[in-house]
């Protein structure tokens with residue numbers, strides 16, 4: 001089993017926690033321990049490492065870090081393009097997926113404030129953006145799909161038909177989204193909202209889960225059409241039924257992590273490893289403050305961020 005996880009440099013404690021929980025060889029690719037680009041291999045096969053503090057100060061001794069050259073990365077699979085991009089106010093992840101041969105690309109969960117960045121990346125790579133897709137009607141930020149359509153009119157917006165939101169294409173359970181030689185399977189994963197979808201990229205063992213499951217967490221269920229029992233069933237039936245090595249990419253992370261796997265969440269998710277009754281109780285007692293942008297975001301996202309165009313028509 002191979003894991004790949006990208007973490008922000010300051011998250012020494014997170015690294016230590018993963019080294020402990022996964023109990024396998026960890027290779028840490030870092031530009032922080034020395035200024036350039038060494039690759040560090042932390043072998044922990046024989047037990048838990050004892051790193052307690054800052055990687056820079058302690059890990060070299062405690063974890064026996066061996067340096068390698070960045071060329072260790074050179075052989076990686078390049079028959080697809082994958083970019084995970086962060087919007088750092090709402091901590092939303094946007095994903096660019098593309099087929100480098102046909103140049104067809106899709107965007108998952110673009111954020112309105114980051115549209116210029118996303119389009120620049122797409123143009124720099126010479127890609128043709130086919131679809132701008134939402135995993136659901138977000139409550140914490142305005143989707144970028146409307147702005148993208150203004151700038152790239154051939155691009156089609158997509159959202160779940162179960163969300164009742166407007167878009168060029170309304171997706172249903174079992175639909176396929178095709179881009180070049182690739183396709184995503186659409187799985188309905190309601191519970192955070194009625195229209196939450198998970199997009200499964202079987203060819204690359206990945207799934208884009210929106211807010212259905214987060215890394216060691218899950219989407220809240222206290223507004224829109226939130227329903228904890230439904231969310232529990234969605235995750236168990238539609239996400240935990242994927243092979244254990246599938247990497248899960250969520251729409252948000254608030255702790256600096258970037259991805260997880262089906263296997264990890266089935267073992268370690270503090271909410272979804274519980275019984276359904278316990279899960280419902282946990283969700284009822286979360287008491288999270290409402291997202292700051294909710295009043296602006298939900299109405300805009302019901303029209304896939306095309307709200308200015310809607311106003312202009314009136």
Ligand SMILES: N[C@@H](CCC(=O)N[C@@H](CSS)C(=O)NCC(=O)O)C(=O)O
Nearest residue numbers: 090139140211217218219220290291292
């Ligand atoms: N503080 C943020 C909102 C944080 C939040 O509520 N996140 C949602 C997903 S976006 S609606 C969530 O489901 N969180 C689950 C959790 O356990 O944190 C803001 O003001 O935007």
